[in-house]
Amino acid sequence: MSTSMWNGLADLEFKMYYLDAAGIKTRVLEAGSGEPLILLHGTGGHIEAYARNIRGLSEHFRVICIDMVGHGYTAKPDRPYGIDLYSEHLLGVLQALEMEKAHISGESLGGWVAAWFAAEHPEYVLSLVLNTPGNVNNKPEVMAKLKESTVKAVLEANYENVKNRLEWLMYDKSQVTEELIEARYNIYTQPSYQEAVHHIVALQDLEFRKLYSWDPSWCGKIKAPTLLAWTDHDPTSTVEEAKPIQEMIPGSELTVIKDAGHWPQWEKVENFNSTIIDFIKQKVKVSN
Numbered sequence: 001m002s003t004s005m006w007n008g009l010a011d012l013e014f015k016m017y018y019l020d021a022a023g024i025k026t027r028v029l030e031a032g033s034g035e036p037l038i039l040l041h042g043t044g045g046h047i048e049a050y051a052r053n054i055r056g057l058s059e060h061f062r063v064i065c066i067d068m069v070g071h072g073y074t075a076k077p078d079r080p081y082g083i084d085l086y087s088e089h090l091l092g093v094l095q096a097l098e099m100e101k102a103h104i105s106g107e108s109l110g111g112w113v114a115a116w117f118a119a120e121h122p123e124y125v126l127s128l129v130l131n132t133p134g135n136v137n138n139k140p141e142v143m144a145k146l147k148e149s150t151v152k153a154v155l156e157a158n159y160e161n162v163k164n165r166l167e168w169l170m171y172d173k174s175q176v177t178e179e180l181i182e183a184r185y186n187i188y189t190q191p192s193y194q195e196a197v198h199h200i201v202a203l204q205d206l207e208f209r210k211l212y213s214w215d216p217s218w219c220g221k222i223k224a225p226t227l228l229a230w231t232d233h234d235p236t237s238t239v240e241e242a243k244p245i246q247e248m249i250p251g252s253e254l255t256v257i258k259d260a261g262h263w264p265q266w267e268k269v270e271n272f273n274s275t276i277i278d279f280i281k282q283k284v285k286v287s288n
Contacts, residue, residue: 005051005179012055016047022092025075027067032058035126036102037276039065040090040110042262044150044165044200046072048183049107053265056273060281061103066093068110070200076192080202083212086113087120094124103280105129107265108236109203115249116212119221127284128226129276132234132262136214136245138206142236147204154188154197162188171233171261219248225283226252229275231260253279 014031029047031054039057041049047065057063067074069089070081079085090113094102103126106114111133118125145168153165162185166176187193203209226249230242239256246254257264257271265272 005048005177005183008052008055012058014054014058019093019096021069021089021096024069024077024089024092026069026089026093026096027073028093029054029065030063031055032061032063034061036097036099037061037063037280038090038093038102038104039063040068040104040106040113041071042108042110043146043203044071044153044184044188045107045110046184046187048180049263050265052269053273056269057276060277064093064097064102066090068113070196072187073190076196076199078196079199080208081199082203082208083113083116087117090114090117091121091124100124101126103127103129103284105131105276106133107131108133108262112212112214115214115219115222115226118224118226119218122221122223125224127280128222128224129229129279130226130245131229131265131272132231132236133228133245136237136241138209138213139237140206143204143206143209146236147201150201151197153184154194157185157188157194159185168235169262170267171231171259172267175263175267214245214248216248219245220250222249222252225279227275227279228252228254229257229264229272230254231257231262231264233259233261235262255279 016029019026039050046067050065070076104114111130114128118128149165153161163181167173228242230239242254246252257268260267
């Protein structure tokens with residue numbers, strides 16, 4: 001495999017390791033120092049989704065990027081993956097690292113998990129940046145597209161299917177690099193991943209999804225300063241659809257990253273990084 005994805009980290013001190021998060025073997029990438037910033041990927045994602053952000057963010061924070069339960073090279077229990085399971089796994093990561101508080105930024109599914117975790121465990125959360133949390137209105141056509149493209153990319157894993165799944169995330173399709181395709185292909189062709197894929201897409205079934213739908217009853221419990229980072233070309237939801245979530249989360253703010261799709265952290269690296277850094281430093285006293 002080429003090393004271009006990691007060229008930006010070539011002279012940066014970072015470590016990749018595994019930890020036991022409440023019984024789940026979990027892959028972690030860590031870099032930098034200061035207050036912890038946890039990065040959570042989306043459905044079918046993995047640590048590499050943030051490969052372009054580690055350097056810039058680690059200049060300000062202790063960056064902790066994980067493969068969430070059932071994803072990447074983290075263990076894949078045999079049960080449907082609900083937002084509660086992802087949240088419990090995140091709690092296990094924090095406890096394994098003996099971390100009392102952290103800033104959390106999640107993309108797509110990761111944003112949903114971050115918000116749920118902040119509602120359930122507010123004492124752990126310093127701030128939230130919810131990055132294209134996606135399909136907040138449970139649109140059937142978006143759910144069907146995400147489920148179909150994910151299952152096809154995994155169970156019929158080949159160059160084109162994996163490439164198509166990644167291109168769906170991007171406004172600028174040229175941002176889908178050969179190495180990113182190869183990294184995801186290697187993950188999707190793990191036998192354990194192929195067995196787990198239906199658990200991974202369980203949230204794209206409406207009845208199961210309804211258990212965790214965005215709602216004031218739980219969003220209202222979020223106490224941490226919260227930024228919704230939307231884009232103008234997100235294939236899952238429009239900027240207008242961010243407004244109800246902003247209203248549900250007390251005191252939350254909304255910003256729009258221009259000329260990006262569902263992965264602004266990959267397409268607009270400097271804009272994305274500065275969005276996180278500026279928000280946290282504006283809202284929270286950062287010790288660094």
